[in-house]
Amino acid sequence: MSLKEEVEVIKRIPLFSKVDPARLKLLAFASDRLTYADGQFFFHSGDQCDGAYVILEGEAEVLAGEAQSLVAKLGPNDLFGEIGMICNKPRSASVRALGAVTALRIPTDVFMPMLTKFPEMAMEVTIELAHRLERTTQQLVERTAENAKQ
């Protein structure tokens, strides 16, 4: 997979969908493409944040809580670790490769300077994050209503 295809994948990620393709190209260029073997960890909960990941090929599982139980599965084109990166907080969960995985690591020290450098990019990311928050709030409201009915 070449740089061009990586840019295509990033473009399909909602957080970046509206960002200028030229910026995404720089983002991809400055990112590392890494391959993980089955069972290899991307990171453990509590680790310092070194960046966000985009899965290009393969699947991974998110493990959380003290028992490290499975809470979600990730597949191609999925982005993870971005919240920790933006908030500069330790990882809240662990992520482990399920089978061989190829992923793009967007390093924190590339992404954050780009946000400050390109305000329009920061704006697009903010809008997308706000949408996400809106959806989460919506879901919360619906759930609360359902619970009340029961």
Add this chain to the structure above:
Amino acid sequence: MQDTLFGFILRYSRRQQFVILTLTLVSFPFLYFSLDLPKIIINEAIDGKDFPRLFLGQEFDQIPYLLLLSLIFLALVFINGGFKYVIEIYKGKTGERMLRRLRFQLYDRILRFPLPHFRRIPQGELIPMITGEVEAVGGFVGAAISIPAFYGGTLVVIIFFMFMQDYVLGLAAIALYPIQAIWIPILQKKLLNYNRRRVREIRRLANVIGESVRGVTDIHASDAGHFLRARVSDRLGRIYGIRYDIYRRKFLIKFLNAFLGQLTPFFFFSMGGYLVIKGDLTLGALVAVLAAYKDLASPWKELLNYYQQQAAVRVKYEQVVRNFAPAKLMPEPPLKAEMDAYVGPLGDLEVANVTLVDDFDIKILDHVSLAIGQGEHIAITGVETSGKTEFGMVLGGLLTPSTGRVKLGGQDLSQLPRSVVGRRFGYVGNDPFLFAGTLRDNLLLGLKHEPVGPGDGGAEAQALQRQNLAEALMSGNSPFDLRADWVDLAAAGVANHDELAVRTLRVLACVGMDSDLYEMGLRSMGDFEEDSDSIERLLAVRREVRARLLDPELSQLVEPFDPDAFNHSASVGENIMFGAAADGVFDPKKLGENPYMREVLKKAGLLDTGIDISIQVAELMVELFSDIDPGDELFERFSFIDADEIAEVKELVQFIQGKGAAKLKERQKRVLLSLFFQLVPTRHRLGLITDRIMVQLVEARREFTKNLPDEYNRSFEFFDPGKFNRWATVQDNVLFGKVVYGQPRAKERVGEVIKDVIDSMDLRATVMRFGLDYHVGPGGAMLTPAQRQKVMIARQMLKRPDTLILNDCLNLFDGAAQEAVIGQIREECRDQRVVALLSQAGLANRFPRVVLMDKGMIADDSPSLGAVAE
């Protein structure tokens, strides 16, 4: 130091000036004779009668007589030339020695300034004073006495000669001098004022520039660039105004002089001509006077120049010296002989009723009394304004109290030789500053008090050095040989340099610098040519690392160097060279400009391919980076193109898109080609380097090896599995391959393998010793501020001071490290007095005794909570 320029000149070069003057005077009769001779030649030999003539008992006919006189004239030319040559050389030497002396004295002053003086005088102003401003003094000193003597004398001789010919002509020649003598000093005085102002303005400019360099981050962070530009512009404007005024006045003086000079011949032609026609003056005499007058112009001009120059130099000298004369200088450093009285433990450190006031008479320390026993460990805490920092400096003998005394074993600290304090006290301040040089240079600074033995180097080098020192003494410079052995091993308590290295490592471990040092050792490119033992052992490490990397888990992390295979994790350029070069020999960003590289590509049939690929890379670079500020970190980290070339490459890309690549000029192709060499296939993932190209690149590598020009022999070495490469770092040598891209945490995991192997082969200390050769950069910029503080503490500990004063110098360590390091320092210095001035009360609990300062007074002095608990 003398207040006036002529005072300085007479004090230090009286003898030389006398020699110059004597030589000048001796040269005058010859000069006079050479002026008189033309007249004799014309009147006696050419125009004369009554031959043969008698000369020195010989008879001469007219032609031989003419030849004889001409030969004497020729001889005089040589003699006069010879005098001039000898005098000028001697003057030059005198002047340069005086300049050297003056600069040394000024520098010596800086080292002897009382510390508070530095608050008043900015560094940016001190530097141009010693470097630039006094430069003119050197050119002037040699001429100070001799120019007025020589040219004044010449002038007198010529005028005397004219009077001898005819007093009227003599009067004509000097008729205008009184006028000049009156108005030139008037004009000059104004000029002097302008010169003074110019010097001041230039200094201020230097200071603004210096500040901008130091504060450049804050300027960017505050977006104050425009303001600072305006500030400099304003300064430049003032300097321009002054310089223009100076120029105008200088020109006016010159113009008037030249004008008056041309006026004088009027008198010669009119009056002289009249006298010749009347028969009162021979034509030969008039010609000779005219010739002499022509000669008069040059000494007169020189005298005027001299007058202007001495005025300007005097101003500079006086202005510089005034800045180097603070009220109270520290005494000159004594030598070892004077130190011998101070051996063994010196006793308690006592502060008796010390008060310190600042420039505004505000009390920083207010009647402080404190006694600290020998070998006692004590912490002094307080808020920033409590006066504890100043108190630390007073304890270290760096600030002299306004009233009261600091005593060491009953002796007043200020009465002790400065060197006793400097050698027996280890003071560490909190400004993290190191000297440019290696880590070792910085650490050993505290042991270099004066030479302890001759330096290495043969008898020849030593003889040369003695000669240099003799010359240095002629200018009153340092009598010490910089290349001697300065390291006082005894002060560090070791017997030889090997033991010193061991102790240095221990001290560095003590301040928590060991793992940093190990990393520096790995990154260093030590010159181990003489250390064949270390080289052998590092090669053994290489073999062991290679063996461990065969493990299937690890094998995918490193792509080893293989002379016959393309390395996917190395750049195209690295693949071709397959070796390491000294810094700057093959600039990785400019390989396209290297003719040998292009030749190699051509032979391997890769030149056109290379340019094609480069064009694609250039397009990508322009797309990615053309709207990013070249100073930006993203640009520096990821762009293939240097900041100063991105604009040119952008134009090239537009040119290619418009007119096609075929139209590119040879020079433009070179600029582009540099991009090809920087591609790393697995890192950049552009899919441009095909398998076929990889094969060709290995071909190019063989081509490169075959005919490498001799000029690279001394700065380049190929990678050889069985050899240590002196131009590669220790880490690269040990790894002998490239860490691959695309494996998570590859660098860290490989680093762990290397560390394991080095530890298992007991080579950690060796690697750390290489780290001592690490260059710290200007001001220590290659190290983090905390690392700099560690080095500064280690430097003082290395010399085993009686008293170690840590004045807030751990504030840049992270919390846990602070506690650990304090503990280790106290353990290492258990027999020495340790005074730690701390901002963090928590740390103070690690000391048995804690003094709390508040508003310049001691608020509390008691055993610490920690000590109480024990």
